[in-house]
Structures are given as structure tokens and as C-alpha cells.
Amino acid sequence: MNKMSQQKRTQLMGVLALTVLSLAGIWFSLISAQKDKLEQISTRKARLQKQFEQVNATMRNAQKIEADLAKASAELDKIEAGMASGDLYSWAINTIREFKLPYKVEIPQFSQIEGPRDATLLPHFPYKQAALSISGNAHFFDFGRFLADMENKFPYVRLVNMTLEPAGGTSAEPERLTFKLDFVALVKPGNS
Helix, strand or coil: CCCCCCHHHHHHHHHHHHHHHHHHHHHHHHHHHHHHHHHHHHHHHHHHHHHHHHHHHHHCCCHHHHHHHHHHHHHHHHHHCCEECCHHHHHHHHHHHHHHHCEEEEEECCCCCEEEECCCCCCCCCEEEEEEEEEEEHHHHHHHHHHHHHHHHHHCEEEEEEEEEECCCCCCCEEEEEEEEEEEEEEEECCC
């Protein structure tokens, strides 16, 4: 092989160079493109597998989700049953008067009711609201319990825009105050 002619060596080198260039061309044009395509397919497969597992988990939990939905719907129906309905002014007055019986809170003044109108308590809220102003007097401690208990018992009522002032009376009752506030209640759907 050492005794190859110059022309044969040049041809052999040309064939080797052409072979190396052909292999490099095949690698970069076909094999690396296929490798990239396989990586994309693998990534997409992993993403779809994750979605498939989420769908399967949701399907396995469908009965629990339906039970939770039924429970939440029953709780919502129970809350809506207590919401303002019918004659809103009578409902508000009766609700306040019945609720205040165990408390030493006097509420002699009620304004006219405003509403039902779009709720301002929360934006884009699906319920309407009605509001009226009330004013009265009570001892500080009794009034605090009254406020806390009312908002805890009636999740669809808010007492807002409160003004408190010392009751201008005898010094024998220094903890007595007068109050004015807005009683805002959500209105039962279908009652507007």
C-alpha cells in the first residue's frame, strides 16, 4: 500500500473526504433533525400524559366532587332560605326586632328601605341588596355583642357606616352610647 501512485492517493483522499462530508451532511440534515423531532414528541407526550392523569384523577373523584357540590348547594339553599324576601322592609324590621330581644339594645328609629339594587358589598356579586339605617342606644358591651352576634348569625347581613357617640345623659351611665348604622341585607334571588 505504500507504493501507491500519487494519483491513487489523491483519489483515495478525495473519496475519504467525500465520505466524511456525506456522513456529516446526513448527520446534520437527517439524524439531528429527527433527534430534535423526537425530543419535541417526547415533551408533548409527557405533557399529554400529565393531562391524561389529571383527567383520570378527576374521573376517579367525580363521585366525591358531586357529593361536595350537592352539600354546598344544600348549604347555599339553607342560607338563601333566610335571606330577605317578600316585603323587604317588614322582613328587616322583624329580623332586627326578634334578634335584639336578648340584648339590652334599644332601636327606636328605622329609615325607609332602599332596594333591592345591585350589591355594593362585593363587585359583580350575583345577589341584590337592600339597606336601611337604624339608630338607637345601648351600653358599650351589649352593643358590641349585638353587632358580633348579628353578623355571625346572619351571613347575608352586614352592618356598615357605623357612627358611635357617648349618650348625652347622666354620668351614672358613662358606658352608654348612641349609634347609627346601615343594615345591609342580601335579597333572595327571584325577589327583585
